[in-house]
Amino acid sequence: MVPKEEIKRTETPKPEAAPAVSKPDVPKVSALSLGSIRAKKELEAQLKPVEKHHDELPTEPFTETQMLEQWVKYANRLGDKGYKILESLLLLNDPKLQGTTIVHELPNESSKIDFEGEKHDLLGYLRGKLHNHNITIEVTINETIEVKKAFTTQEKYDRMKEMNPALDLLRKTFDLDL
Structure with missing residues (x-):
């Protein structure tokens, strides 16, 4: 046994108080008053992200090779995530570039429906990677592919x-x- 004199008391440090988080200045008004409606609209306007006009978005030129490279990268990303059907639809054949319109040929209507579900995300990806927001995708159906x-x-x-x-x-x- 250890004598009482040798036992030193250790005190556990008390946790410091967390700094107070400041909240945005929201006036206290009745929920059913005109002031609360006005305050809510002002708060929504402050929190709303700034949207750029279509004229301010980049429209850099790009080649068909650059477009195909990004197209294949996107298709491979889908395949890595497990979306094998969409990957195969994108890699079925090479899309053609006509100005800023990408023309992709699919074999039937059901594959077009599957492709249309992913078209918006693909369009956003291509616009970002190619720095051109005038890009559009047109899907054609060629049922004579044999x-x-x-x-x-x-x-x-x-x-x-x-x-x-x-x-x-x-x-x-x-x-x-x-």
Whole structure:
């Protein structure tokens, strides 16, 4: 046992009072008076964010390559978040740039509806990244998009020849058969 003389008393420090948070000056008036309505409107006007006019927003020029780069980045971001269907709709084909209008072609009406749900966020992203607030997105539907499948050796060869015409020269040079 320790003798009482050796035990030192330690006092725990008292917490300091938190500094008072100042509230905006709100006049005390009756909730049903004209003064309260006026005070509420003034307070809302003070808290309302300042909106820029359309003429003050940036309209820097950009190229189709810059637009495609940002388009793919946005699509990849959607894919990382788990929105694989929207990612595939954006990467289905490359959009075309006509002035400040981006034309994106989709295969059917249901994919257009899915795309329209994300269009607003995509538009905001592109306007911010490309520093041009005149950008618009137009969606067209092309239901004639069809995937051509090559089944026979001749069809496969013709398809490869479409992709690389030098293949025919290679076949003739080495006298190859199909």
